[in-house]
Amino acid sequence: MCTLSWIYHNRDHYEVYFNRDEQRTRLAAIEPQDLILDDTHCLMPIDSVGGGSWISTNQYGVTICLLNYYQGQSPQGILTSRGLVVKALAGSDSSLAVNVRLSEIDLSSCAPFTLVSFDLSGSKQANGWTWDGKELQQSVVNTPVISASKHFRAARRYRIELYERLRQSNDKQHLGVLFHLNRDKDCPHLSPLMSRDDARTVSFTSVSVCAGKQEMHYQSIDDTGCIDFEIIKKCLMTNMTEQGVFK
Numbered sequence: 001m002c003t004l005s006w007i008y009h010n011r012d013h014y015e016v017y018f019n020r021d022e023q024r025t026r027l028a029a030i031e032p033q034d035l036i037l038d039d040t041h042c043l044m045p046i047d048s049v050g051g052g053s054w055i056s057t058n059q060y061g062v063t064i065c066l067l068n069y070y071q072g073q074s075p076q077g078i079l080t081s082r083g084l085v086v087k088a089l090a091g092s093d094s095s096l097a098v099n100v101r102l103s104e105i106d107l108s109s110c111a112p113f114t115l116v117s118f119d120l121s122g123s124k125q126a127n128g129w130t131w132d133g134k135e136l137q138q139s140v141v142n143t144p145v146i147s148a149s150k151h152f153r154a155a156r157r158y159r160i161e162l163y164e165r166l167r168q169s170n171d172k173q174h175l176g177v178l179f180h181l182n183r184d185k186d187c188p189h190l191s192p193l194m195s196r197d198d199a200r201t202v203s204f205t206s207v208s209v210c211a212g213k214q215e216m217h218y219q220s221i222d223d224t225g226c227i228d229f230e231i232i233k234k235c236l237m238t239n240m241t242e243q244g245v246f247k
Contacts, residue, residue, distance in 0.1 A: 002067045003159060003192045004116060005144040005179060007172050008124040013210035016063050016118055017176035018055050020203045021194050029203065032218045032233050038091030043216045043233050052083020056090040057216055059235050061120040061209045064089050067147035072112025072132035080109040095119045095127040107131050116141050151189060158190040180204050183225050193225050
């Protein structure tokens, strides 16, 4: 399971929130890194297993998020990590560029996914694509987006209803944090801050983008649902690394 939500405060300011849920046996991810990809300063945490990522932002104010799409059909044979798709697109200077680049990537060895991008084009619209294992289609996306390998319908219904309740009773400035750090002790397997016997929420990442500022706040989540590590990184044009090489 993973959960994505976002808020456009105005045409040149948005915030994105992402809970990453993983198997308890999966290696911990690497905290957000500064990378130069396609001559573009990018920020992204790194998946220790596949080498890619599930969320990135860059100096142009373009943010990309990827969630597994369990309702699709995985191709046969050796799979390419879906996180490498994010890495390949991370240097895009607009959602339009994301669309062009994504259409040029051979996805035939990738398991199904939903990809969502955000930019400062002024449209205040998230852009979505779904790869179902056979075909790539642009899709309409509304916040929040839910991904789940188990209890999908129940989790989606629970989280959407929770989001609407919180939206109606809270200032939108605090909505993302309240929603993504919510765990119902009676329904931990359905909650945004998810916990099951086999899997749990392992991190909460938020991205804030406006003119002149791209900031990523990464919070590692422990077994009890508490924050055990956090770091805030800004998209600055200094202290960069060579393409694909970590600091």
